[in-house]
Amino acid sequence: MTAPLLTVRDLSVTFPDSNGGLEALDSASFTIYSQEFVCLLGPSGSGKSTLLRILAGLLQPTAGEFVFAGGQPKIGMVFQQATLMPWQTVLGNIMLPLELDGVREEERRARAQELVELVGLQGFEEAWPRDLSGGMAQRVAIARALIHDPDILLLDEPFGSLDALTRERMWTELSRIWQARQKTVLMVTHSIGEALFLADRVLVLSQRPGRIKLDLKVDLPRPRRDDIRYTAHFGRLARKLKEAIE
Amino acid sequence: MSVAPEPCSGVFFDSQPACPVSRPAGLPCEAFFLQAMTTNPTRKHSPLLTRWTALLSLAAAFVTWELVSRYGGLPAFILPAPEQVASRFWRALADGSLLTHTAVTLAEILLGLLAGTVAAMALGYAVAKSRLFERLVAPYLVASQAIPIVAIAPLLVIWFGPGMFSKVLICALIVFFPVLVNTVVGVRAVPRALHDLMRSLRATRGQIIRRLEVPAALPVLLGGLRIGATLSVIGAVVGELVGADKGLGFLVNSARGQYDTALVFVAVFTLIALALALYGAVAWLEKKLLSWQESHA
Numbered sequence: 001m002t003a004p005l006l007t008v009r010d011l012s013v014t015f016p017d018s019n020g021g022l023e024a025l026d027s028a029s030f031t032i033y034s035q036e037f038v039c040l041l042g043p044s045g046s047g048k049s050t051l052l053r054i055l056a057g058l059l060q061p062t063a064g065e066f067v068f069a070g071g072q073p074k075i076g077m078v079f080q081q082a083t084l085m086p087w088q089t090v091l092g093n094i095m096l097p098l099e100l101d102g103v104r105e106e107e108r109r110a111r112a113q114e115l116v117e118l119v120g121l122q123g124f125e126e127a128w129p130r131d132l133s134g135g136m137a138q139r140v141a142i143a144r145a146l147i148h149d150p151d152i153l154l155l156d157e158p159f160g161s162l163d164a165l166t167r168e169r170m171w172t173e174l175s176r177i178w179q180a181r182q183k184t185v186l187m188v189t190h191s192i193g194e195a196l197f198l199a200d201r202v203l204v205l206s207q208r209p210g211r212i213k214l215d216l217k218v219d220l221p222r223p224r225r226d227d228i229r230y231t232a233h234f235g236r237l238a239r240k241l242k243e244a245i246e
Numbered sequence: 247m248s249v250a251p252e253p254c255s256g257v258f259f260d261s262q263p264a265c266p267v268s269r270p271a272g273l274p275c276e277a278f279f280l281q282a283m284t285t286n287p288t289r290k291h292s293p294l295l296t297r298w299t300a301l302l303s304l305a306a307a308f309v310t311w312e313l314v315s316r317y318g319g320l321p322a323f324i325l326p327a328p329e330q331v332a333s334r335f336w337r338a339l340a341d342g343s344l345l346t347h348t349a350v351t352l353a354e355i356l357l358g359l360l361a362g363t364v365a366a367m368a369l370g371y372a373v374a375k376s377r378l379f380e381r382l383v384a385p386y387l388v389a390s391q392a393i394p395i396v397a398i399a400p401l402l403v404i405w406f407g408p409g410m411f412s413k414v415l416i417c418a419l420i421v422f423f424p425v426l427v428n429t430v431v432g433v434r435a436v437p438r439a440l441h442d443l444m445r446s447l448r449a450t451r452g453q454i455i456r457r458l459e460v461p462a463a464l465p466v467l468l469g470g471l472r473i474g475a476t477l478s479v480i481g482a483v484v485g486e487l488v489g490a491d492k493g494l495g496f497l498v499n500s501a502r503g504q505y506d507t508a509l510v511f512v513a514v515f516t517l518i519a520l521a522l523a524l525y526g527a528v529a530w531l532e533k534k535l536l537s538w539q540e541s542h543a
């Protein structure tokens with residue numbers, strides 16, 4: 001096993017409201033290792049997105065702490081919607097993180113072009129976001145999240161708004177991209193199939209207030225193909241997750 | 247794409263009515279109304295046809311003018327004939343007076359537009375970003391809109407003299423409010439998800455303004471500028487009519503005093519040309535800067 005990249009200890013969040021506050025997350029603790037693909041699985045309202053937003057620095061926890069090995073991490077985030085800047089082309093959107101880091105124009109372009117090829121968007125470099133399908137837009141968002149070589153990828157139900165067929169195609173793509181880039185990934189999802197197909201490990205969050213209920217190692221062989229979802233072992237793991245959620 | 251009518255979130259007024267019509271998703275109500283007021287919704291005709299009908303209508307107006315002035319039996323100081331106006335135009339052009347006055351008015355307009363826009367954008371950004379600041383200044387902003395600028399123009403000329411400065415100030419004041427409102431609407435309408443994205447990338451305040459807020463607010467902002475550009479012509483002329491020794495408004499006033507009605511016509515037409523040119527300039531800017539939006543045909 002590789003070194004721990006992220007250690008989360010007793011993380012709790014309470015949103016202030018009129019009757020004493022809404023407890024969204026209740027002392028969640030876990031560790032994520034380098035180059036691991038971890039899925040956070042849970043029903044709606046279990047605080048999975050809240051947890052991700054805390055790790056991304058978008059939200060302050062009420063209690064607890066989290067530590068990234070090597071200090072302040074570089075983060076690549078993908079949201080449920082592609083959140084592209086409509087006034088930038090595909091290439092312009094992908095280059096954004098490098099622009100913010102002040103990387104030179106030629107290097108930006110070269111690296112963006114490399115990622116365009118990795119996510120399979122050749123020929124669409126100069127297209128506007130309004131002309132992209134949902135799946136294509138999400139590919140742009142994934143490329144953008146990868147371009148500045150982040151320490152961790154935080155994916156917040158990235159395929160939640162896609163249709164079923166596109167979503168399953170994107171699983172294979174993401175799996176391939178993850179293996180090509182050797183990134184640490186933490187992905188939020190409420191789909192058991194998605195979690196099992198992609199992850200090395202699945203963390204199950206309970207109903208609100210969310211706490212880690214199960215930490216399941218997914219020992220399915222890689223690379224995983226579509227038909228792995230119809231094996232008996234996949235079914236057994238799925239049942240375990242299902243029981244943990246309920 | 248359109249959405250079901252949603253209630254408007256008021257900028258300064260909480261009691262605005264709900265949008266009665268569907269509007270594009272993500273476009274705030276105020277911006278939608280401003281756009282509806284300033285753009286032509288009937289775009290289905292071919293551009294060629296539209297151009298011909300416009301020319302035809304202009305020609306009809308011109309012929310009517312010619313006929314009325316020739317057979318209407320009106321003296322020239324009431325309605326000069328087109329050819330009298332044309333010859334007066336050439337005379338004013340040849341002796342340089344028309345150019346001098348136009349240059350003065352144009353300078354007042356541009357300086358006023360610039361000052362008003364910069365001030366409105368700065369204040370509008372602060373209002374959009376801070377609810378506290380909004381509550382502090384909103385009463386003054388609304389009250390300032392209740393005072394017709396035409397009514398305080400004489401006061402400004404008394405205070406700041408008949409020179410250019412008082413006109414620049416009037417222009418700036420008249421431009422200020424529409425640009426401010428649109429800045430507030432534009433900045434507030436920046437999607438939260440894009441803010442989250444920038445923050446997850448640890449963008450600085452300056453980077454968020456430059457890379458996110460300015461480009462996102464630009465369509466609405468330019469809509470405000472388009473209104474402001476036309477209004478600033480009015481501001482300059484009002485100021486010059488009240489008291490000035492140069493400018494097209496002054497020219498109208500002095501020509502009227504001499505019963506030189508042809509020259510009044512020349513000045514008025516020049517003002518129309520000026521207003522159209524400014525409007526066209528902003529429209530051109532919109533087309534240039536907003537090419538990422540749906541076609542701007």
